[in-house]
Amino acid sequence: MTSTDLRVGVVGAGIMGADHVARITQRISGATVSAVVEPDTGRAAAATVAAPDSRAFSRLEDALDAGAVDALLVATPGQFHEPMLLPALEAGLPILCEKPLTPDSESSWRVLEAEQKLDRPHIQVGFMRRFDAEYQALKQLIASGDAGELVMLRCVHRNPTVPDSYQQSMLITDSVVHEFDVVPWLAGSDIRTVEVKYARRNPRSPERLREPILVLMELENGVLVDVEMNVSVQFGYQVGTEAVFESSLARIGQPSGLQTWRDGTFSVAEHQSYTTRFAAAYDAQIQRWVDAVGRGTIDGPNAWDGYRVAVACEAGVKALGGGVVEVDVPERPAFYA
Numbered sequence: 370m371t372s373t374d375l376r377v378g379v380v381g382a383g384i385m386g387a388d389h390v391a392r393i394t395q396r397i398s399g400a401t402v403s404a405v406v407e408p409d410t411g412r413a414a415a416a417t418v419a420a421p422d423s424r425a426f427s428r429l430e431d432a433l434d435a436g437a438v439d440a441l442l443v444a445t446p447g448q449f450h451e452p453m454l455l456p457a458l459e460a461g462l463p464i465l466c467e468k469p470l471t472p473d474s475e476s477s478w479r480v481l482e483a484e485q486k487l488d489r490p491h492i493q494v495g496f497m498r499r500f501d502a503e504y505q506a507l508k509q510l511i512a513s514g515d516a517g518e519l520v521m522l523r524c525v526h527r528n529p530t531v532p533d534s535y536q537q538s539m540l541i542t543d544s545v546v547h548e549f550d551v552v553p554w555l556a557g558s559d560i561r562t563v564e565v566k567y568a569r570r571n572p573r574s575p576e577r578l579r580e581p582i583l584v585l586m587e588l589e590n591g592v593l594v595d596v597e598m599n600v601s602v603q604f605g606y607q608v609g610t611e612a613v614f615e616s617s618l619a620r621i622g623q624p625s626g627l628q629t630w631r632d633g634t635f636s637v638a639e640h641q642s643y644t645t646r647f648a649a650a651y652d653a654q655i656q657r658w659v660d661a662v663g664r665g666t667i668d669g670p671n672a673w674d675g676y677r678v679a680v681a682c683e684a685g686v687k688a689l690g691g692g693v694v695e696v697d698v699p700e701r702p703a704f705y706a
């Protein structure tokens with residue numbers, strides 16, 4: 370650690386929190402993990418071993434009172450974001466908040482209100498796909514017009530399995546939440562409606578889940594989007610998109626790991642988790658956030674983006690119950706222009 374390093378407090382040391390602790394400690398320049406806020410003592414101890422400059426706190430307030438942090442990375446489950454964001458905003462801290470901003474639009478709106486008491490946006494939301502090189506190339510292709518008019522986006526989002534804590538609504542709020550952010554960003558158009566169709570149930574789905582599902586979105590510009598959301602595929606982790614243009618196709622997210630020819634079979638390694646599939650995107654996201662904090666700004670999706678996605682998620686959860694649901698977003702406050 371150098372005296373100019375940004376002292377980051379990581380809140381939550383679960384899968385993503387621990388991943389970010391290792392990332393900041395090993396690969397990010399200009400920052401160090403100075404605090405880990407985590408009530409589970411085992412997780413907290415493991416995280417502080419991984420980040421030698423850090424101290425463990427069981428409550429955020431204690432880390433703030435101790436003056437232990439310059440900035441906060443919030444990586445708890447979504448339902449705990451608001452109680453972390455409000456005191457952090459009150460302390461005027463720059464924040465990187467893992468997705469979702471909060472699980473519903475009402476609580477996201479409260480966060481926007483608190484942030485607007487400050488002089489400028491302090492929250493960057495961790496929609497890491499925007500930092501993935503392939504997504505960036507596809508966005509650029511669409512925006513350039515070189516491939517002609519975009520007419521459809523066909524997305525797949527497949528997880529090998531999900532933890533026991535994963536419930537039906539999380540198909541939307543924990544998983545499709547990413548497409549609700551990245552699709553409008555790619556297509557340059559907001560979501561107008563959301564609909565959900567159920568496939569034949571996967572016999573390997575956990576008892577409590579009805580999936581896979583197909584999420585259909587109509588965008589304001591008429592582009593039609595489908596997302597296969599499938600969380601029990603067993604074989605690996607896949608996130609891909611096929612962009613259908615007027616006379617051409619573009620595809621991202623194909624398996625690109627180790628290729629082997631063996632016993633008469635050709636195979637390509639596949640990811641098992643989002644932590645490896647998007648590792649480079651997470652690195653770029655955190656490095657750019659740290660650099661931006663040094664300039665007194667953010668460099669990525671802001672809390673307004675998080676709010677819009679919360680509105681889309683609400684529509685998506687409603688659509689799990691059937692019907693075509695409109696996505697109604699109020700006018701953007703000038704603060705986020």
Ligand code: ISE
Pocket residue numbers: 528543544545547643
């Ligand atoms: C998980 O929480 C993530 O954010 C992953 O990116 C997503 O693919 C997965 O479905 C979620 O459960």
